[in-house]
Amino acid sequence: MSNIKIIHAREILDSRGIPTVECQLWLDDGSFVHSSVPSGTSTSKMEAFELRDNDPNRMAGKGVLTAVNNVNNIIGPQLVGQDPTDQTKIDQLMVDLDGTKNKSKLGANAILAVSQVVAKAGALSQKMPLYRYIQQKYQLTQTLRIPTAIYGIINGGEHGADNLDIQEFQIIPASHIDFSTSLSIAVSLYQKLQEVLISKGAIHSVGMVGGFAPNLYNNTDAFEILIETIKATPYTFAQDVFFGVDVEASAFYESGKYNLKDKSQPNTPDDMMAYYKTLRQQYHVFYIEDPFEEDDWKSWKQLTSDIGDNTTIAADTLLSTNPDKIKKAIKEKACNAIIIKPNQIGTISETIAAIQMSKEAQMTTVCSHRSGETCDDFIADFAVGTGVDYARFGPPNRGERVAKYNRFLQIESQLMRS
Helix, strand or coil: CCCEEEEEEEEEECCCCCEEEEEEEEECCCCEEEEECCECCCCCCCCCCCCCCCCCCCHHHCCCHHHHHHHHHHHHHHHCCCCCCCHHHHHHHHHHHHCCCCCCCCCHHHHHHHHHHHHHHHHHHCCCCHHHHHHHHHCCCCCCCCCEEEEEEEECHHHCCCCCCCCEEEEEECCCCCHHHHHHHHHHHHHHHHHHHHHCCCCCCECCCCCECCCCCCHHHHHHHHHHHHHCCCCCECCCEEEEEECCHHHHEECCEECCCCCCCCECHHHHHHHHHHHHHHHCEEEEECCCCCCCHHHHHHHHHHHCCCCEEEECCCCCCCHHHHHHHHHHCCCCEEEECHHHHCCHHHHHHHHHHHHHCCCEEEEECCCECCCCCHHHHHHHHHCCCEEECCCCCCHHHHHHHHHHHHHHHHHHHC
């Protein structure tokens, strides 16, 4: 059995050019693993605290040297000699060292970097691929498979260029399609979308996470462009591929109203409910993420009651991978799907608990990237090993997103041979 010998962290940059934490771990048998954590742009009030230096003279105030030092001087020394397969014990030790409700003392970015690298070290010590180690350790799924992928190919909101209100327009290949074919569909549509935008003289630059950020007049135009794109390929809309949206409604919510470019007057919650029902009927949008502001529980419950039988109502900012919020959502039937982001809660053990709670309540589970990503593919193995229903890693573009899809291809190949 191998034990932890050295843990060392350092500051690196994420895909937005903003600092984040990378952690390296050596076992006493000489083997080595490393992992890095992502960071979000659209964050909720309930997310675990991301520790920043706030030094205006360095890294635009966004440095993470304090978090790095907390790993090297406080967390790391406490974990020397520990068995890396004792994930729950190690995660709890870090939570106790921090001593705050939201991990604000040591920083959730410091704690998660260690938690992730410990999971990788546990798999390495057991000579298993990470996804299989996670499956056997936590028993959240009996069957290893690649989750259905959700590809965001048009960016708006805070991920775009003030072009559209909805943060992400997504294509979702049918769930019966194997992953490699799904990726082929996504690549074909992504490339064809660029051609369509160019043919219309539209801007075809990309947004923060790699989706196109075209200069369209309103959100409806995005759906029409996507339908035109699908028609120019061998694929059939609402048969081979469907639509989803990450609305991120909190970003355009003000004084009880929602401001969409599709309508000259602000929208009431009832207006928004009618709008989503129209999207479901007219554009076969069966996946709707963050349709309302995170405190608007009444509207969440109503929409789920009205169309939740045939539409996935997914909660990201509403729940923030937080067990207390998940319990409330289950009790009040506020949604039927949850977005899983480890850095929202801060440790792998707590993320596992959130998935388990959601699965027991028969909620759809969606493992997600963040806008500020690294090329670490941990989340791909984690999604497979926990048996989530969907994986949401962005478009098939940019290295930090493609790294996850390439890892899925590797895992798919391994599963086919096993």
